Amino acid sequence: MIEVKNLVKKYGDHTAVDHLSFHVEKGQIYGFLGPNGAGKSTTMNIMTGYIASTSGEILIDGHNILEEPEAAKKCIGYLPEQPPLYFDMTVAEYLKFAAELKKIPKNERETQIEQVMELTGITAMANRLIKNLSKGYKQRVGLAQAILGYPEIIILDEPTVGLDPKQIIEIRELIKKLSEEHTIILSSHILSEVSAVCDYIMIINHGKLVASDTTENLMNHSLGSNTLELTVKGEKQDVKNLLRGVEEIQKIEWKAEENEKTVSMVITTEEKTDIREKLFYMMADAKMPILNMQFTKVSLEDIFLELTQNETAPVTDEQDTEPESVPEDETGTDVEKENETEQEAHDESDL
Numbered sequence: 639m640i641e642v643k644n645l646v647k648k649y650g651d652h653t654a655v656d657h658l659s660f661h662v663e664k665g666q667i668y669g670f671l672g673p674n675g676a677g678k679s680t681t682m683n684i685m686t687g688y689i690a691s692t693s694g695e696i697l698i699d700g701h702n703i704l705e706e707p708e709a710a711k712k713c714i715g716y717l718p719e720q721p722p723l724y725f726d727m728t729v730a731e732y733l734k735f736a737a738e739l740k741k742i743p744k745n746e747r748e749t750q751i752e753q754v755m756e757l758t759g760i761t762a763m764a765n766r767l768i769k770n771l772s773k774g775y776k777q778r779v780g781l782a783q784a785i786l787g788y789p790e791i792i793i794l795d796e797p798t799v800g801l802d803p804k805q806i807i808e809i810r811e812l813i814k815k816l817s818e819e820h821t822i823i824l825s826s827h828i829l830s831e832v833s834a835v836c837d838y839i840m841i842i843n844h845g846k847l848v849a850s851d852t853t854e855n856l857m858n859h860s861l862g863s864n865t866l867e868l869t870v871k872g873e874k875q876d877v878k879n880l881l882r883g884v885e886e887i888q889k890i891e892w893k894a895e896e897n898e899k900t901v902s903m904v905i906t907t908e909e910k911t912d913i914r915e916k917l918f919y920m921m922a923d924a925k926m927p928i929l930n931m932q933f934t935k936v937s938l939e940d941i942f943l944e945l946t947q948n949e950t951a952p953v954t955d956e957q958d959t960e961p962e963s964v965p966e967d968e969t970g971t972d973v974e975k976e977n978e979t980e981q982e983a984h985d986e987s988d989l
């Protein structure tokens with residue numbers, strides 16, 4: 639649907655978009671996420687033909703945005719960060735004007751305008767001057783303009799910025815409804831927005847793509863997918879002895895005991911290692927029932943900060959597990975790091 643290849647945009651010496659490549663498939667909601675100044679708007683403006691790139695190529699449904707701008711732009715509806723509204727027009731006048739600009743056939747204009755007003759919930763505002771509308775309604779008018787002509791792709795730059803919580807929910811619902819028929823790309827620096835709405839997330843920082851995956855995969859591949867919270871009924875020393883035999887374990891943080899019959903801990907393993915089944919059988923054999931066992935939940939905030947605070951860190955970067963740096967837990971519980979010598983000594987107990 640959209641192919642972005644090696645896109646670069648320089649403003650003087652400043653590189654706003656730095657060799658960005660990605661592609662967008664039909665029928666999904668893509669989130670373009672990044673801190674302020676990351677290059678989201680610049681990329682969207684280039685994708686929609688608003689500004690030219692320094693180098694690189696963009697194909698929209700096979701049409702090069704520079705060589706076949708009309709064919710490419712026909713596939714796109716765009717809501718820029720500042721919607722291009724004419725404040726002295728009424729909503730209906732403005733949409734009629736937008737329909738003319740988009741070259742929607744005359745005999746279809748009226749019906750389409752009615753439909754997009756209905757879809758965006760602005761029918762009752764048709765005869766109001768745009769300048770007298772609330773920010774939420776102005777945003778809806780901008781959206782109605784983007785949808786006119788029913789383009790296959792709808793690109794929305796920070797669609798909920800400046801709206802109140804009720805308006806945000808309404809616009810999100812509208813975006814989801816639109817995704818039934820359209821491919822949607824939206825930009826945001828708000829994590830909750832992207833995770834609430836998008837199927838796929840592209841994280842951009844300093845003009846570079848630092849992660850690109852489904853929301854679910856991003857969570858799974860991040861730090862934390864290798865930390866397991868475990869509560870077992872039994873004696874701490876017995877549990878410790880058993881776990882020493884599990885070679886995949888890199889670190890154990892023992893939690894303060896809530897009662898003397900249970901032991902809780904957070905286990906860090908090697909990347910992409912699932913020891914749950916092993917632990918299950920091990921604890922069952924030792925007659926120590928597992929009361930709780932789950933992967934530590936990692937928020938999108940954690941992933942975002944991890945990726946944007948350390949530019950070079952890929953999604954699967956390993957956690958710092960240097961023994962010296964393992965802190966004493968705030969709750970006063972001890973933190974144990976398995977070392978290789980200890981590990982070897984207890985390998986047999988795993989058999």
Ligand SMILES: Nc1ncnc2c1ncn2[C@@H]1O[C@H](COP(=O)(O)OP(=O)(O)OP(=O)(O)O)[C@@H](O)[C@H]1O
Pocket residue numbers: 649652653654672673674675676677678679680681827
């Ligand atoms: N016309 C311009 N002239 C010079 N520099 C610009 C221009 N437009 C954007 N920039 C710079 O390019 C970088 C990327 O800006 P851009 O607006 O694309 O970021 P963004 O991710 O959309 O940020 P925000 O969420 O704040 O809108 C920023 O450092 C910005 O200052």
